[in-house]
Amino acid sequence: MVEIRNVHKSFKKGWYALKDVSLSIDKGDFLFVTGSTGSGKSTLIRLIYMDIFPDKGEVAVAGFLSSSIKKTEIPLLRRRIGIIFQDFKLLRDKTIYENVAFALEVTGSSGRKMKEKAMKALAVVGLSHKRNDFPYQISGGEQQKTAIARALVREPFILLADEPTGNIDPEGSMEIIKILQDINTSGTAVLMATHDVYLAKKMGGKIINLSEGQIVED
Numbered sequence: 019m020v021e022i023r024n025v026h027k028s029f030k031k032g033w034y035a036l037k038d039v040s041l042s043i044d045k046g047d048f049l050f051v052t053g054s055t056g057s058g059k060s061t062l063i064r065l066i067y068m069d070i071f072p073d074k075g076e077v078a079v080a081g082f083l084s085s086s087i088k089k090t091e092i093p094l095l096r097r098r099i100g101i102i103f104q105d106f107k108l109l110r111d112k113t114i115y116e117n118v119a120f121a122l123e124v125t126g127s128s129g130r131k132m133k134e135k136a137m138k139a140l141a142v143v144g145l146s147h148k149r150n151d152f153p154y155q156i157s158g159g160e161q162q163k164t165a166i167a168r169a170l171v172r173e174p175f176i177l178l179a180d181e182p183t184g185n186i187d188p189e190g191s192m193e194i195i196k197i198l199q200d201i202n203t204s205g206t207a208v209l210m211a212t213h214d215v216y217l218a219k220k221m222g223g224k225i226i227n228l229s230e231g232q233i234v235e236d
């Protein structure tokens with residue numbers, strides 16, 4: 019589903035943020051990407067949703083190739099990928115329910131089916147009861163759960179999570195990871211970047227450790 023082959027990515031001449039990185043993610047995988055700040059975790063995630071492109075090597079995601087994807091195809095690829103960030107990126111003037119439903123609206127969805135899907139995604143993250151609250155009325159952990167529901171509602175084949183627990187206390191972080199594991203168990207691949215090696219090891223699953231843009235442990 020995701021194949022990264024001998025990828026090099028440079029932002030500055032003569033200096034690589036990622037060096038010769040290869041990995042594959044298959045259906046049902048739960049993969050942690052660990053590494054200290056600046057090691058290349060976010061760069062790797064951005065390559066997968068084709069926000070940036072490799073200088074050498076190839077990224078293949080759901081049949082799209084980094085070397086040949088057209089600009090007009092990128093939104094189609096993104097619809098099939100769920101992405102969550104450290105800072106949630108919720109719409110402040112929309113309720114929790116509206117934030118989730120909006121992800122479907124922008125793809126042309128509406129009506130009863132849309133409502134059902136949005137309510138189902140909120141139930142998966144345990145936030146049905148907060149659906150009419152606004153983001154400022156709920157905790158950081160709940161905001162991240164909303165972001166997960168928003169990503170989930172389009173039924174992505176993979177969920178990319180870049181430091182999703184970075185702004186959440188340890189207890190809330192465990193809840194977030196448990197939700198990601200449940201989502202993974204029901205068939206969605208999950209890639210989670212974290213600087214917290216201890217947390218990744220505790221959770222089990224596959225770990226790829228980056229250091230200065232290279233995989234040092236797999």
Ligand SMILES: Nc1ncnc2c1ncn2[C@@H]1O[C@H](COP(=O)(O)OP(=O)(O)OP(=O)(O)O)[C@@H](O)[C@H]1O
Nearest residue numbers: 029030035053054055056057058059060061062213
């Ligand atoms: N747009 C950019 N322009 C220049 N340099 C960049 C850019 N994006 C990333 N870099 C550099 O590439 C390296 C890898 O960055 P990246 O954001 O992937 O690290 P990270 O592992 O996600 O770090 P963090 O844990 O702090 O989020 C860093 O040295 C960073 O400064």
Ligand SMILES: [Mg+2]
Nearest residue numbers: 059060061180
């Ligand atoms: Mg990062």
